[in-house]
Amino acid sequence: MNRYMPIIRKVTKVKEISPSQQIWTLYYKISAVLSPRVFTVLQVDHLDATDASRRIGTIVSIPIDLSSDPELAKLEEKGVKGHYVSVEQLVELESGTVRWTMATASTPGGVIPDAVTNASLPGEIAKDVPQFMKWLQQETR
Numbered sequence: 093m094n095r096y097m098p099i100i101r102k103v104t105k106v107k108e109i110s111p112s113q114q115i116w117t118l119y120y121k122i123s124a125v126l127s128p129r130v131f132t133v134l135q136v137d138h139l140d141a142t143d144a145s146r147r148i149g150t151i152v153s154i155p156i157d158l159s160s161d162p163e164l165a166k167l168e169e170k171g172v173k174g175h176y177v178s179v180e181q182l183v184e185l186e187s188g189t190v191r192w193t194m195a196t197a198s199t200p201g202g203v204i205p206d207a208v209t210n211a212s213l214p215g216e217i218a219k220d221v222p223q224f225m226k227w228l229q230q231e232t233r
Contacts, residue, residue, distance in 0.1 A: 128171035
């Protein structure tokens with residue numbers, strides 16, 4: 093179970109393509125009345141440390157369909173397939189703080205109308221950030 097986002101019940105690394113490219117599947121239990129959702133993404137990350145004054149990291153997550161590879165598809169949890177895409181940039185500032193910028197879009201699949209998803213997604217992401225920061229502080233003590 094994910095310790096900073098309780099609705100994520102399971103995260104599985106399906107395949108490591110390279111140290112900076114992996115396929116992940118995330119199993120969400122959104123509520124008692126909705127079927128579980130599964131989001132499978134190819135995640136690519138890049139750290140640019142060529143500028144001595146700061147580091148810049150970029151993480152791109154794009155949906156990936158595993159149905160053409162039966163061995164990989166076996167590792168995917170069962171549930172309604174949703175789609176999720178994000179581009180994140182982390183910039184280490186001169187002050188030592190980090191600026192995090194994220195653009196994301198998702199569709200949960202199933203019978204949830206897109207209008208509901210689009211209206212609730214920004215608020216859900218905003219709730220995730222403090223939960224993640226609290227978890228990160230506990231992990232780094």
